[in-house]
Amino acid sequence: MRIILFVLMAGCALAAEVPGGRKTITVTDEARRIHAEALVVDGHNDLPWQFRQAKDMDFRVIDLRKPQKQLHTDLARLRVGNVGCQFWSAYVPSSTDKKRTAIKQTMEQIDIIHRLIDRYPDAFEMAATSEDxxxxxxxxKIASxxxxxxxxxxxxxxxVLRVYYRLGVRYMTLTHSxxxxxxxxxxDKPRCAGLSKFGExxxxxxxxxxxxxxxxxxxxxxxxxVLKVTKAPVIASHSSAxxxxxxxxxxxxxxxxxxKANGGVIMVNFYSGFITPEGARATKRSMExxxxLRAEYTDEAAFQSAMQAYRKENPFPAGSIxxxxxxxxxxxxxxxxxxxxIGSDFDGIEVVPNQLEDxxxxxxxxxxxxxKGYNREQIHKILGGNALRVLREAEKVASSLR
Known part of the structure; x- marks a missing residue:
């Protein structure tokens, strides 16, 4: 999901009140130790899109070394969260397909990600493989x-797909909206009964x-x-149940x-509109x-302004951790x-759950x-071990097919 953030997000304290009488989660020393020892892999973060929205795509406008309260992501908070591997999203709107600008804009987003990594060499490094x-x-550093x-x-x-791979792309969502x-x-309405021969x-x-x-x-x-034809494990980088x-x-x-039979991994999305029944209903209305509005407005700024007004008039519950x-x-x-x-979708969503603000x-x-009774090994799998395994297995499949 890709939405400009219009409100300031909450801070990053590790104990907070949860509305509705649900238990507040306070992080214990035991949990801190388990978390510190884990490889935390987030399947989806839209920070690159936020850089695109900056005037002239000027990286000086957003300095990740300083607190960025209008965003979900900065260097200090990445360290507190112990993020060890981040998939950065190279997103451009589906409408670029009709304008025949999708490749150009995607290349620009890939360039933004490379510039982001180059700008903070002590924090980030591009990874091409699971061993990287x-x-x-x-x-x-954070493997990117x-x-x-x-x-x-x-x-x-x-x-073009092959060129993207050479530039560091390690997953592609087959469609967007x-x-x-x-x-x-x-x-959207189906056009090819799921997947065409070209899709295969x-x-x-x-x-x-x-x-x-x-x-x-x-x-x-x-x-x-897809699961019938793929030879490698799949991911859902930011989807829930x-x-x-x-x-x-x-x-x-x-x-x-x-x-499960395929060996893949579903990386849970944090967006409030996908985690509660009320949020799901509201989000379906929002997507309509x-x-x-996409049909009505060709200008992106005008579209975003209209959507901002709609969301302000149609709030829905944030849900919680x-x-x-x-x-x-x-x-x-x-x-x-x-x-x-886990695949948070941070910096691409406008409503986040209580206690998962950034x-x-x-x-x-x-x-x-x-x-809930999960042990250290199970927690480490969820936080990132499963995602790492899937990438490693996909690499083995690729090696066998070359």
Whole structure:
């Protein structure tokens, strides 16, 4: 999801009140130790889009060495959250496909990510492989990878897909909010009964390259067809459980079982609109408004202004960390403990759960899981071990196909 942030987000204290009488999570010394020893892998952060919104894409406007209260992410909070590996999203709107500017803008976003990493060399380093991730984290830096958000970004060109891989892209979401000729979106009318023959070829080439196939944003039928043809484990970089919040962006139980058989991982999204039933209903209405306003406004600033007004007039409950943990537990129950991770969608969402306000709050997830009876090994799998395993297995598949 990609939304400009219009309100200041809450701070990063590790103990806070949770509205509605639900238990406040306070991080204990035991949880801190478990969290500090974990490789924390976040499947999706939209900070690069925030840089694109800065005037002239000037990096001096957002200095991550200083507190960035209008964002979910800065260097100090990444350290508090012990983030060890971050997939940065190279997102551009689906509308760029119609304007034939998708490749240009995606390349600009990839460039922004490289510039971001180069600007803070003591904090970030680009990772190309699973072994790079471990090496970079051991050096005390955040291993950084790129995820392209939406197959419209390749403009139906497998050659472009290969170029993206060479530039550091290690996953691609097959669609974003609109269906393509070759893959159907969860939030649009179907165009190809899930996945076309060309879509199968895209999946096959991603397997050959070692690029993870990301099933977030695609329709449930597209998910099923991908899981029939892929030779490598898949990810959902930022999706939650449909059984708990019936939004089409979430993953239904039958697909969770297929992901288990595939060896993949579902990385739970923190967006309030995907974690509670009330939020899911409100978000479905909001997405209908997005389609309406996209048709009405061709100017991006005008569209964002109209959406800001709509959201201000139509608020919905934020939910809490307990809802996110419930999604983690549900996926672990249906798919297994080896097939769940975290994909926050920070800096791409406008409403966040109570006690999960920013990247500093990941230790609360560790505490919440510890409170539920999960042990150190299980928590480490959820925080990042499962995602690392999937990347490593995708690399093995790629090696076998070359």
């Amino acid at each position: 991730i471990l090496r970079i984290r051991k050096a005390g 990878l790129i995820g392209v958000e939406g197959g419209h970004s390749i403009d139906s060109s497998i050659g 609109e269906s393509l000729e070759w893959a159907d979106s969860a939030t 070829a895209v999946v096959g080439e991603m397997n050959r390259l070692g690029m993870l196939v990301d099933i977030s944003h695609v329709s449930a039928e597209c998910m099923r067809k 449909y059984a708990l919040a019936d939004h089409p962006r979430n993953v239904p139980d039958d697909v969770l079982k297929l992901v 408004m997005v389609r309406k 307990h809802d996110v943990i419930a999604h983690i537990e549900h996926i672990a129950k249906v798919a297994g403990i080896d097939h769940v991770g 990247v500093a709050t990941y230790p609360r997830i560790t505490q919440g899981l510890l409170d």
